[in-house]
Amino acid sequence: MNKMRGYTLIEMLVVMVILSIVMVIVTQFISNQATILRKQQLLTNTQQNLRAAGEAITRDLQMACLNPMGVVPGQPNSFEFKVTSPNAVEFTMDQNGNGIMNGADTTWTQPRRDEYRGFYIQRSADTLHPDTLKRPRDATHTTPAAEDVAVGIENLTFRYFNKNGIEVFNDTGGQIARVEFRIEARSAIPYRTRPRYYITRVDSTSVMVRNRAF
DSSP states (O other), rough: OOOOOOOOOHHHHHHHHHHHHHHHHHHHHHHHHHHHHHHHHHHHHHHHHHHHHHHHHHHHHHHOOOOOOOOOSSHHHHHHHOEEEETTTEEEOOOOSSOOOOOTTTSSSSSTSSEEEEEEEOOOTTTTSOOOOEESTTTTTTTTSSSEEOOOOEEEEEEEEEESSESSSSOSOOOOOEEEEHHHHHHOOOOOOTTTTTOOEEEEEEEEEEGGGG
């Protein structure tokens, strides 16, 4: 009569090693799939933020210095670029054609009725949180005179040109006819933490100022 033979210690060790290898492979596969999914979600969000920021800047720049009354640049109540720095732009526009700049509606009941526009980045004090693209609604930038446009906007640069394509650095005499801007968006969180890897996307756009297209 044959006696039943059990597993030897060596056989059990071999099985445990094989199972460990399989578990490592499965765990790594699941981790990689989770990373890919997280990366794709962050990529989509980052691109949406970049698109929203770019469209808002383009739309407002095209309408910069709207001047139906024909007020002469440099004169009282003129509609001009007020700030033309490499990292911020601010300008006025006469939307209702009364020749006078209207300030922001501080009650927030009519948030887009103001005639002072522009864009700048508000830096986050916490490095783990994204910066925010802001639209000032008057020259003071104080609450509630600025509104959020898009989050995760890390860098914003502007260049200004006259009608002859020559770069200028202010709007003396109402000379700015085209604005180029470069915008960089970054994901709110890294898709991989060790080391930290963020999604970044960059876009560059040239905008003709419609009211200066002479």
